[in-house]
Amino acid sequence: MKRGTKAEAHRLRALPSVASLLARDAVRQMMQAHPRDIVVSALRRILDGIRAGEGAGAAPVSREAWAERIVTRLPAAIAAGEALPIRRVINAAGVVVHTNLGRAPLPEEALAAVSDTAGGYSNLELDLASGERSSRLSHVEGMLRDLTGAECAHVVNNNAAAVLLCLAGIARGREVIVSRGELVEIGGSFRVPDVMAESGARLVEVGTTNRTRLSDYERAITGQTALLLKVHRSNFVQRGFTEEVSAGDLARLGARAGIPVMEDQGSGALLDLTRDGIPGAFSLRQVLAAGPGVVTASGDKLLGGPQAGIIVGKEELVGPLRKHPLSRALRVDKLCIAAMAAVLRLYADERRARGRVPVLRMLLEPETAVRARAARLVRRVRRAGDTRLVLSVVRGETSPGGGALPDVFIPTACVAVTRPGIDEGRLEERLRRGDPPVVARLAGGRLLLDLRTVRDDEVPALAAALLAAEKNG
Numbered sequence: 001m002k003r004g005t006k007a008e009a010h011r012l013r014a015l016p017s018v019a020s021l022l023a024r025d026a027v028r029q030m031m032q033a034h035p036r037d038i039v040v041s042a043l044r045r046i047l048d049g050i051r052a053g054e055g056a057g058a059a060p061v062s063r064e065a066w067a068e069r070i071v072t073r074l075p076a077a078i079a080a081g082e083a084l085p086i087r088r089v090i091n092a093a094g095v096v097v098h099t100n101l102g103r104a105p106l107p108e109e110a111l112a113a114v115s116d117t118a119g120g121y122s123n124l125e126l127d128l129a130s131g132e133r134s135s136r137l138s139h140v141e142g143m144l145r146d147l148t149g150a151e152c153a154h155v156v157n158n159n160a161a162a163v164l165l166c167l168a169g170i171a172r173g174r175e176v177i178v179s180r181g182e183l184v185e186i187g188g189s190f191r192v193p194d195v196m197a198e199s200g201a202r203l204v205e206v207g208t209t210n211r212t213r214l215s216d217y218e219r220a221i222t223g224q225t226a227l228l229l230k231v232h233r234s235n236f237v238q239r240g241f242t243e244e245v246s247a248g249d250l251a252r253l254g255a256r257a258g259i260p261v262m263e264d265q266g267s268g269a270l271l272d273l274t275r276d277g278i279p280g281a282f283s284l285r286q287v288l289a290a291g292p293g294v295v296t297a298s299g300d301k302l303l304g305g306p307q308a309g310i311i312v313g314k315e316e317l318v319g320p321l322r323k324h325p326l327s328r329a330l331r332v333d334k335l336c337i338a339a340m341a342a343v344l345r346l347y348a349d350e351r352r353a354r355g356r357v358p359v360l361r362m363l364l365e366p367e368t369a370v371r372a373r374a375a376r377l378v379r380r381v382r383r384a385g386d387t388r389l390v391l392s393v394v395r396g397e398t399s400p401g402g403g404a405l406p407d408v409f410i411p412t413a414c415v416a417v418t419r420p421g422i423d424e425g426r427l428e429e430r431l432r433r434g435d436p437p438v439v440a441r442l443a444g445g446r447l448l449l450d451l452r453t454v455r456d457d458e459v460p461a462l463a464a465a466l467l468a469a470e471k472n473g
């Protein structure tokens with residue numbers, strides 16, 4: 001607002017008070033359906049908005065006209081006030097495992113399992129056959145062993161926690177050898193050297209940024225060496241004059257020297273997706289088969305389950321971690337156990353997993369099917385008639401995301417959107433701030449909506465959001 005202008009002060013002087021608004025019939029009716037506090041704070045927010053300059057410069061209106069305007073806005077203000085701060089959004093950004101958007105959408109089966117067990121009591125830590133106390137992990141560890149071929153499995157809060165626990169449990173006070181090419185940062189708060197320091201293990205760096213050989217590890221081994229660690233680079237690739245030691249070679253060196261080998265695999269893929277044209281997406285079973293004694297991974301990246309850190313490997317290494325005091329601090333809750341059990345159950349049948357786990361479905365859906373969904377969105381918007389949105393279906397690339405496969409891009413179909421009179425940045429913002437919020441991508445002066453990460457049943461809402469974004473300035 002242009003503060004201090006006389007016209008503005010005059011305009012605001014006619015604003016009705018909260019008390020007088022509460023006495024109006026229309027507002028009293030709203031209070032039958034909503035708690036008084038909610039209605040009062042919605043009124044305050046509307047009045048604050050007007051005082052802060054909404055509609056400043058407009059002609060003065062009477063007290064009665066103000067009151068009518070405010071009452072018209074009340075239902076929307078109440079709805080906004082009652083909405084939860086975290087809500088569903090439509091991911092049209094073209095990143096499947098999008099960390100800012102909650103990573104993996106869960107399969108229906110996992111939602112049902114959570115809803116079935118979490119609203120009441122469950123046998124979380126009770127063996128129903130014997131009546132004895134049991135471990136919450138008993139619901140998932142057997143399936144994890146079967147799916148990965150591991151002797152022993154453990155689950156903690158996330159992969160960062162899994163790495164911390166392994167380092168603290170296996171190497172506290174001793175040395176861990178890591179290639180300089182793998183001292184990575186995976187999202188602001190996970191840096192391998194920092195996690196190492198927190199665990200109490202001492203980092204021994206070997207090799208150079210671009211080249212590390214087996215002999216580098218070999219020479220660094222001392223009586224203090226507790227672990228050889230390999231870290232999946234996850235969110236970047238190295239090209240050119242590079243060399244790294246394979247997990248197999250490292251495992252053989254570890255076996256010769258009597259030192260355990262650990263691999264932080266990151267993505268948690270349970271199926272070999274390399275055969276589906278997703279290079280580098282090896283399964284946990286394949287990674288374990290190469291020989292490391294312990295492998296850690298995320299539950300909510302390519303696995304497509306709830307947030308979790310999965311530790312699989314040899315009994316002698318993983319077994320003691322389950323009893324480590326840190327395990328109690330890093331343990332998963334019942335929602336996670338219920339969701340993970342349901343997701344792992346789907347993987348018992350590979351075909352079912354491919355069809356039912358949303359992350360896999362999105363990664364593997366044929367481009368033609370995505371294109372059909374894009375065309376459906378375009379038709380739906382055009383059918384509205386009253387629009388100046390210009391839409392076209394274009395080819396694009398979806399990223400698997402989650403830092404899992406930085407150089408992999410999956411061909412996809414996008415809807416490119418322009419609107420004469422509204423620049424694409426404004427359109428992107430309006431979509432993001434709409435209801436439901438839509439997260440789109442700006443590229444080359446165009447607004448792109450990637451339909452690979454949009455579900456069929458979200459298309460009508462997405463069409464409506466586009467039409468609303470065009471109108472609501």
Ligand SMILES: *Cc1c(COP(=O)(O)O)cnc(C)c1O
Binds near residue numbers: 161299308
């Ligand atoms: C993602 C990732 C992590 C961190 O996993 P969170 O489940 O996010 O804690 C650690 N290491 C690697 C290699 C990763 O890819």
